[in-house]
Amino acid sequence: MKANELRAKSSEELHKELSDLLKAQFGLRMQHATQQLTNNSQIRKVRRDIARVRTVINQQKAAK
Numbered sequence: 001m002k003a004n005e006l007r008a009k010s011s012e013e014l015h016k017e018l019s020d021l022l023k024a025q026f027g028l029r030m031q032h033a034t035q036q037l038t039n040n041s042q043i044r045k046v047r048r049d050i051a052r053v054r055t056v057i058n059q060q061k062a063a064k
Helices: 003-007 011-033 041-063
Strands: none
Touching: 003 041, 011 041
16 A cells, blocks of 8 residues: 555544554454464565555545
8 A cells, every 4th residue: 555545545444444454453463473374474464564554644634
């Protein structure tokens, strides 16, 4: 997911995206803890996507 795509979304859409990513991160952490996760790089990708979404949300708040 690119930052340009996120900037085009509304605040509500960004908060929903953030919620979905946090749920995905939780699921990946549980899979990792139970040795079921085969691709560990997924955790890193989700963490970075969460950071991107939070950054865009904060930028939108600062612009108002």
